[in-house]
Amino acid sequence: xxxxxxxxxxxxxxxxxxxxxxxxxxxxxxxxxxxxxxxxxxxxxxxxxxxxxxxxxxxxxxxxxxxxxxxxxxxxxxxxxxxxxxxxxxxxxxxxxxxxxxxxxxxxxxxxxxxxxxxxxxxxxxxxxxxxxxxxxxxxxxxxxxxxxxxxxxxxxxxxxxxxxxxxxxxxxxxxxxxxxxxxxxxxxxxxxxxxxxxxxxxxxxxxxxxxxxxxxxxxxxxxxxxxxxxxxxxxxxxxxxxxxxxxxxxxxxxxxxxxxxxxxxxxxxxxxxxxxxxxxxxxxxxxxxxxxxxxxxxxxxxxxxxxxxxxxxxxxxxxxxxxxxxxxxxxxxxxxxxxxxxxxxxxxxxxxxxxxxxxxxxxxxxxxxxxxxxxxx
Numbered sequence: 001x002x003x004x005x006x007x008x009x010x011x012x013x014x015x016x017x018x019x020x021x022x023x024x025x026x027x028x029x030x031x032x033x034x035x036x037x038x039x040x041x042x043x044x045x046x047x048x049x050x051x052x053x054x055x056x057x058x059x060x061x062x063x064x065x066x067x068x069x070x071x072x073x074x075x076x077x078x079x080x081x082x083x084x085x086x087x088x089x090x091x092x093x094x095x096x097x098x099x100x101x102x103x104x105x106x107x108x109x110x111x112x113x114x115x116x117x118x119x120x121x122x123x124x125x126x127x128x129x130x131x132x133x134x135x136x137x138x139x140x141x142x143x144x145x146x147x148x149x150x151x152x153x154x155x156x157x158x159x160x161x162x163x164x165x166x167x168x169x170x171x172x173x174x175x176x177x178x179x180x181x182x183x184x185x186x187x188x189x190x191x192x193x194x195x196x197x198x199x200x201x202x203x204x205x206x207x208x209x210x211x212x213x214x215x216x217x218x219x220x221x222x223x224x225x226x227x228x229x230x231x232x233x234x235x236x237x238x239x240x241x242x243x244x245x246x247x248x249x250x251x252x253x254x255x256x257x258x259x260x261x262x263x264x265x266x267x268x269x270x271x272x273x274x275x276x277x278x279x280x281x282x283x284x285x286x287x288x289x290x291x292x293x294x295x296x297x298x299x300x301x302x303x304x305x306x307x308x309x310x311x312x313x314x315x316x317x318x319x320x321x322x323x324x325x326x327x328x329x330x331x332x333x334x335x336x337x338x339x340x341x342x343x344x345x346x347x348x349x350x351x352x353x354x355x356x357x358x359x360x361x362x363x364x365x366x367x368x369x370x371x372x373x374x375x376x377x378x
Contacts (some may be wrong), residue, residue, distance in 0.1 A: 001067035003027040004075055006033060006050035011121055013145040016130050018054065023092070023134070028068040030075040030087075033122040046074055047087040047246045066245075074131070075245050076124055078194075078202040087245035088202050089373060098128060098205035098239040101136035101215045106134075106179055106196065113178070114139040116159040117170075118146035120368045125183050128206035129163050148172050165370035169195070183207055183369070196255060199278055201264060206241040212275030221261065222269055229269035230292075232282060234261040267294065281327065285316040286375060288323050292354040295374070298355070301348045302327055307335045310364045312372045313355065327355040328377055330363050 005022050009015050009030060012063045030048045032041075053067030065336040067073040074090040102108075106117075117140060119126035119261045135139035141159055145151050151250045154162070155176035163181040166188065174180055174192045182191070183198045191197070198207025198235065216219045218237040225231035240262055265280040279285075279294035295313040302311045309332035318324035329335050336344075365376040 002070060002072065003024060003052050004030055004048070004050045004065065004072075005052040005054060006030050006032050006045075006048060006062075006070045008053060008055040009172060010056075011117075013140075013142050015121070015142055016117075016142050017132065019130060022133050023073060026070070028072040028075060028089075031122045031127065033077075033120075044085055047077060047085045049087075049245060050075075060291050072180055072242065076202055077122070078363045086247065087243055088241040089243050090241050094205050094239050095128075095131045096135050097217070097237075099132040100238065101208075101217055102128075102132060102206060102210075103136050104136070104246060105210050105215050106161065106181070108136065108138055110136055110138040111220060113160045114141070114158050116140075116141045116151070116154045116162040118144075118150065118154075119163055119165070123369055124200075124202045125163055125369055126204050132206075132311060137206075167366075169372050181207070182222060195324060199233075199276060200280070201266075203241045203262065204237055204316075205241065208235060208237050208239060209276050212271070212277070214276075219261075220270075223261070223263065225269065230267060230279065231269065233264045233266045233268045233276070234276065235264060236261050277330040280351070284314075285321050286313075287327055288315075288325060288352055289321045290317070291350075293325055293353045295372075298325065298327070298345055298353055299372075301345050302329065302341060305336050305341070305344055307331055307333050312364045312374065312377060313376045316357065318356075324356040325353060326357040326359065326377075328359045328364060330361055335360055 005027050007015065007018060011124040019029050030050055033044065036044055036325050049066040050062055051067055053060045053062055070090045072089055073092045075087050077085045079086055115129050115138055117126055119128035121127045123132060141154055148171050151172050163183065166182065167178065169182060174195060178194060180195045181194050181198055187197050194298050196210050197207040200207035208215050208218045209220065214226040221234040222231040224350045265282055267282045267285065269277050271277055280296045284295055286295065298313040299311050302308055308329055310330040312328045314326055315323040316326050327341060338358040341358055345354040367373055
């Protein structure tokens with residue numbers, strides 16, 4: 001059995017070297033989120049169960065930790081509720097497959113390409129940039145922040161590839177990079193040709209569907225599809241995690257090594273051209289008057305309206321309809337009225353998808369990766 005080593009270190013170039021040394025010793029790594037405190041930090045530590053901690057003061061053996069199996073490389077918390085975090089275990093094989101498959105699709109050349117990691121490495125979207133670089137011997141810069149000055153400096157120093165979220169993309173000239181991998185929040189409708197959108201989960205080791213099409217080696221299907229083709233997104237990929245650290249593992253492969261379909265918990269459908277359209281978490285669907293409304297569809301329509309800087313759509317209980325659609329808008333100047341919003345949504349989607357309430361707010365609650373925290377809306 002090998003150690004699981006927790007890192008509580010600054011996010012800079014040095015942390016990549018520490019991870020590389022841990023892997024060379026045959027141990028696995030996990031990243032502690034320095035933003036967590038008190039009970040949230042303790043829940044994270046309980047789910048991760050590291051045996052060793054490395055922080056600025058040195059290396060410390062931790063009591064009560066659980067070793068990892070030979071071949072394990074990473075234990076990482078999913079981006080779900082921090083009230084009950086899940087710790088996904090990735091192996092050297094799954095991370096190596098992810099690094100090879102994503103690099104091939106993006107045309108990364110270790111001789112001429114260079115990555116910038118500026119997303120939080122406590123999440124798979126940030127960590128996978130480091131693992132991709134280390135496992136393909138591609139040059140790398142690591143920064144703790146992603147403000148425009150950091151991105152512009154990185155580009156001028158030779159960085160060609162970067163992973164960003166939409167809020168970051170909208171603050172820079174995208175042409176300064178050869179390729180921008182865009183994940184998490186819904187992308188803008190008009191994207192430059194050098195921007196690649198991604199879909200994936202912590203459990204899949206980063207994005208496995210690029211601009212709607214699965215990577216080579218990834219199988220994609222829709223389970224229990226309704227009459228319109230909407231259902232649960234199913235994935236079959238060699239990048240899949242081995243197990244959850246702290247709860248029963250899903251069955252990801254058969255006795256003959258054949259990969260099983262992994263249910264993502266996300267809803268979507270395949271377009272006529274075969275591209276994946278993601279509607280969001282199945283649990284996030286709004287059922288109003290027996291009709292299903294996907295918040296991301298409504299948000300996409302409202303976001304394009306004049307006077308809208310940002311938007312989130314969620315639900316409230318309704319005595320007649322069961323649930324009603326509500327829109328929260330962070331304005332840019334004069335926000336649209338509820339009547340205007342309803343008319344626009346009706347024109348582009350349907351009458352039952354039109355919000356019945358409108359809230360004007362200073363900002364939309366989002367995670368570090370730009371996802372709407374819908375359960376903070378009330």
